[in-house]
Amino acid sequence: MTAAFVAFLASIGAGGFGSLVGIGGGLIIVPLLSVLLGYEVKAAIAASLIGVIATSLSASPRYIRSGLADRRLGMLLLVAAALGGLAGGITADHLDGRTLSLLFSLLLAGVALRMLWQIRHPAVPPVVADDDPSGFVSSFVEPTTGEEVVYRAHRVLPGTLVSFVAGNVSGLLGVGGGVINVPTLSVLMHVPIRVATTTSTYMLAATATASAVVYLASGQLDPMLAAPVALGVIVGARLGARLSMSLSQEVLRLAFVGVAAIFAFSMFMEFLSL
């Protein structure tokens, strides 16, 4: 029961941070359960997937109600990523895991630097006309200022292709969707970071569900381990979603830079160890 209590407490933090930056929280939950608490890695991953879905479900209603999560864009990228996952192995036929780890670590380091640059040199948001011919114009009310921000998703086709490739290699690299979704939306497609993190949080429920069903059907999911994790992230994600509304986009961007740097470092270490 002590382990369950530790898992519950840590999951509050994982859910809070995960919903804030759009990564779900598996980054925290899996090592906690497997390394610190001694659970089998597969059991930890299965419980973490339930936690990621619960994080998304807990935070998304607020993001959807306030119009921050761009569901249409999110669903487009979801289809691409899932198709990429279905076509699994295409990339693996051409690149080995070691090369992929190196490429991905360099890419994430580049993303982190680019986002840092954007914080120091904020771009003037382009004026988007209401009669913009693209199908991906949207708007939201920035919660910290009350101003309406109209934006357009750029490079929709390249963004969709990146999601396809990301879905294709994520299993091989062992990375979740959020760490790819947020830079794709924010850096490549020029969607505001607030929309990128909230849309990514919304997307995570669907992607994690497809994986969780497999663990559930194969009997690898321990519901008694999933219970404290899910309860913790439900509490944490609600707090994270509320906190997110009071943080500026610069702070959100900085938080994601930290996440990208951690992933880049761990991928590089994996490259060295393989």
Next chain:
Amino acid sequence: MSGARGPLRLASRRGAPRRYTSATLTGGVALAGFCFAVAMVAELLGADVGDGAMTDVATVVHGLFALTPWAWATAGAYAVVITPVAGLLVTAAEYWRVDDRRTVLLAVAVLAVLTISAVVAILR
């Protein structure tokens, strides 16, 4: 609004239907939270944890009436897994009502591709 151009399209995004999807997700996570909480409290009170195959619905239902923590935690896991699917169905229905067929198509495509992904992974 599927054929809407320009201002109408942006207007439709501003007025995108949100209420029922949001309510579905909130309801699902509340139900899951309740089930998980019952499981944890029952375990704390010393109830026999119970066990079984998660796919054996009869055992799970029996366990719910017997207040076994395992059955309630399993019900919570089911609620978590089913809610995103329900959310996508409700999203499709909401956009269908405002005649935004492209978004309906996207929601259905997400459901279809994810279902195929899960089935393929289980069969592997």
